[in-house]
Amino acid sequence: MGKTLFEKIWEKHIVKTIDGGPSVLYIDKHFIHEVTSPQAFTGLNKRGIKVLRPQQVVATADHNVPTLNQHLPIKEEQGRLQVEALKINCAEHNIQLYGLGHPFQGIVHVIGPELGITQPGMTIVCGDSHTSTHGAFGAIAFGIGTSEVEMVFASQCLLQSKPKLMRINVDGVLNKGVVSKDIVLYILSKITASGATGYAVEFAGSAIRSLSMEARMTICNMSIEMGGRCGLIAPDDTTFHYIKGRQFAPQGTQWDKKVAEWKQLYSDDEATFDREIFIKAEDIEPMITYGTNPGMGIGVTEKIPTTETINENDKSGLSKSLAYMGLQQGVAIKGQKIDYVFIGSCTNSRIEDLRMVASFVKGKKKADDVEVWIVPGSKQVEAQAIEEGIDKIFAEAGFQLRQPGCSACLGMNEDKIPAGKYCISTSNRNFEGRQGAGARTLLASPLTAAAAAITGVVTDVRELLN
Amino acid sequence: MENIDTDQIIPARFLKATTKDGFGKNLFRDWRFINDDETKPKSDFPLNQSQYSGEILVAGKNFGCGSSREHAAWSILDAGFRIVVSSFFADIFKNNALNNGVVPVQVTDAFLQKIFQLDNKAELTVDLEKQTITIHSTGEQEYFDINSYKKTCLLNGYDDIDYLLSIKEDIQEFETQRG
Numbered sequence: 001m002g003k004t005l006f007e008k009i010w011e012k013h014i015v016k017t018i019d020g021g022p023s024v025l026y027i028d029k030h031f032i033h034e035v036t037s038p039q040a041f042t043g044l045n046k047r048g049i050k051v052l053r054p055q056q057v058v059a060t061a062d063h064n065v066p067t068l069n070q071h072l073p074i075k076e077e078q079g080r081l082q083v084e085a086l087k088i089n090c091a092e093h094n095i096q097l098y099g100l101g102h103p104f105q106g107i108v109h110v111i112g113p114e115l116g117i118t119q120p121g122m123t124i125v126c127g128d129s130h131t132s133t134h135g136a137f138g139a140i141a142f143g144i145g146t147s148e149v150e151m152v153f154a155s156q157c158l159l160q161s162k163p164k165l166m167r168i169n170v171d172g173v174l175n176k177g178v179v180s181k182d183i184v185l186y187i188l189s190k191i192t193a194s195g196a197t198g199y200a201v202e203f204a205g206s207a208i209r210s211l212s213m214e215a216r217m218t219i220c221n222m223s224i225e226m227g228g229r230c231g232l233i234a235p236d237d238t239t240f241h242y243i244k245g246r247q248f249a250p251q252g253t254q255w256d257k258k259v260a261e262w263k264q265l266y267s268d269d270e271a272t273f274d275r276e277i278f279i280k281a282e283d284i285e286p287m288i289t290y291g292t293n294p295g296m297g298i299g300v301t302e303k304i305p306t307t308e309t310i311n312e313n314d315k316s317g318l319s320k321s322l323a324y325m326g327l328q329q330g331v332a333i334k335g336q337k338i339d340y341v342f343i344g345s346c347t348n349s350r351i352e353d354l355r356m357v358a359s360f361v362k363g364k365k366k367a368d369d370v371e372v373w374i375v376p377g378s379k380q381v382e383a384q385a386i387e388e389g390i391d392k393i394f395a396e397a398g399f400q401l402r403q404p405g406c407s408a409c410l411g412m413n414e415d416k417i418p419a420g421k422y423c424i425s426t427s428n429r430n431f432e433g434r435q436g437a438g439a440r441t442l443l444a445s446p447l448t449a450a451a452a453a454i455t456g457v458v459t460d461v462r463e464l465l466n
Numbered sequence: 467m468e469n470i471d472t473d474q475i476i477p478a479r480f481l482k483a484t485t486k487d488g489f490g491k492n493l494f495r496d497w498r499f500i501n502d503d504e505t506k507p508k509s510d511f512p513l514n515q516s517q518y519s520g521e522i523l524v525a526g527k528n529f530g531c532g533s534s535r536e537h538a539a540w541s542i543l544d545a546g547f548r549i550v551v552s553s554f555f556a557d558i559f560k561n562n563a564l565n566n567g568v569v570p571v572q573v574t575d576a577f578l579q580k581i582f583q584l585d586n587k588a589e590l591t592v593d594l595e596k597q598t599i600t601i602h603s604t605g606e607q608e609y610f611d612i613n614s615y616k617k618t619c620l621l622n623g624y625d626d627i628d629y630l631l632s633i634k635e636d637i638q639e640f641e642t643q644r645g
Contacts, residue, residue: 015640016633021615024633026640036535038484047627064482078482085484129534129558143558145536146486147565147626155630157637161613163557193469194528197556227531229557293469293531316526317468410478410533431473431532433496 002268006200009140013123022159028122030152031108034086035063036127040150041089051093051153059090059097062107063412067402106378106404109133109346116246120235120262129224130346136216138235138265163229164274169205172281177462180215181445184222185287185297192313193295197227207281213242214352221347225294234266289430289443291321300460306330338422341453344375345409345427348446351384357450358390366398367456375407411436424452468526475538490544517586521548530559539566549592553578577608
């Protein structure tokens with residue numbers, strides 16, 4: 001019997017299995033940040049032990065950091081204390097930290113791949129649910145809680161039960177104006193925000209194969225929004241080409257050896273999945289969410305569902321959701337007024353996202369009453385954008401290019417959307433209050449967000465494309 | 467209520483602490499208070515109603531979806547709950563709860579609806595040893611599933627770190643073999 005991509009990686013990382021219980025899974029890379037690590041370090045200190053394999057841990061400061069004036073001390077005291085605690089803890093435990101001011105600093109799920117730390121066949125964890133992003137390289141990557149961060153610190157292992165396996169196949173050619181964010185929002189709208197809970201999800205099919213690494217990361221990033229334990233895509237030449245030459249990528253003869261290994265990482269023809277889903281790329285149009293979970297999305301030309309037309313999973317929450325959002329059942333979403341545009345987050349803040357937005361807005365101006373924040377995913381993305389002159393295009397359009405961090409995705413720093421205001425956001429969650437208490441989030445692709453920035457309302461980007 | 471995400475359980479602005487204590491007062495913060503004002507509790511929210519008390523939190527399906535923040539489990543524990551009952555839990559939340567001695571009890575949709583239909587004086591008992599949940603007034607009972615390893619840990623107060631530290635040699639052996 002054949003094996004799935006997930007099984008091939010999983011089996012290579014099992015140290016042992018407890019009778020009738022979980023397996024001890026060995027972790028290759030552990031990313032940490034300031035918010036979910038302090039209590040884990042405290043736990044280690046209480047036990048009087050050190051991090052077992054500090055060279056397999058990489059740290060950055062991203063959740064709390066300001067996106068303006070990063071050279072100044074963080075004004076907000078508790079946030080500053082967390083960032084300082086990370087610095088102290090990393091120094092004490094000999095962990096590499098790419099903190100504020102470091103040229104590699106950025107959102108943890110942006111810097112791992114861009115530095116070549118994330119590689120196919122690895123097991124990767126981080127105290128952040130969007131760790132699923134790294135699965136785009138053909139790795140088992142998943143978010144963990146702080147107790148589990150402490151476990152990995154202490155033993156480089158975790159106790160894990162093998163999840164069920166799902167494959168989502170997207171075949172065909174994407175329509176004009178449709179990008180990877182639309183694919184994942186479309187899948188979410190079909191299977192709901194709990195459709196993949198308990199599963200590891202492999203994304204496959206010709207439409208997925210045709211995507212760049214940045215675009216693949218966007219899809220795996222949001223596999224947690226379906227409830228998936230992780231998301232993964234088999235590595236191929238696109239993957240190898242992306243990794244080659246990066247800071248921590250294998251070099252020389254080691255490179256050839258690794259690529260040969262990575263080429264074995266795919267689901268065999270005879271492999272079986274517990275559930276399989278087939279989607280036609282042609283059916284997908286630019287997507288947008290109207291509700292308060294990421295599964296509540298529609299095509300931009302569609303109407304907001306009614307109690308009669310909505311899926312079972314979201315039926316009971318529809319009225320509450322729409323009341324929070326200030327929207328009505330059965331009404332078109334296109335034309336809805338927007339106050340803020342946020343282009344950033346571990347979902348869509350990579351150089352390709354910024355290039356896509358820049359090429360669309362070049363020569364255009366934002367609508368007068370809309371505020372537009374572009375928050376690059378990392379210092380390297382920021383530097384690249386400046387080198388390519390993307391910063392000037394944004395400035396001319398009236399967009400603010402800020403400094404790297406998680407920013408308005410979760411509003412832990414000052415970047416909050418005011419109560420009652422509408423924000424079209426390229427991030428991953430439209431939960432109540434996610435972008436600030438009372439903030440109303442509409443999730444969309446960078447292209448759809450950029451279109452709204454120009455018109456001031458929810459827009460079908462295809463009407464503005466040549 | 468269904469699909470209660472961890473941003474509702476504990477909003478991100480309360481994640482700035484470096485200890486595990488004191489999160490209970492911010493549990494469901496934005497559902498409990500009008501305009502974030504502690505002097506203005508929302509009267510229609512169950513945790514603000516004095517007739518509800520106890521150590522069992524009952525919620526709709528897909529509880530704990532979203533962020534991996536363990537602060538969600540810490541806030542539930544700190545607010546005095548030891549058990550969360552739902553018909554479906556998000557994976558990461560389930561692990562976080564178990565790692566803090568909060569037991570996620572997954573019941574069928576039908577049983578959950580029965581609980582929701584009870585009056586506000588109804589009492590529930592959860593027996594971890596027998597893996598049962600019982601409605602006192604009607605005697606109705608349901609068996610729930612829990613990983614036997616996790617159950618042993620909960621009943622004996624062990625945690626995963628104790629176990630992982632005890633197999634250090636196996637881990638080193640594994641590292642040596644894979645080179």
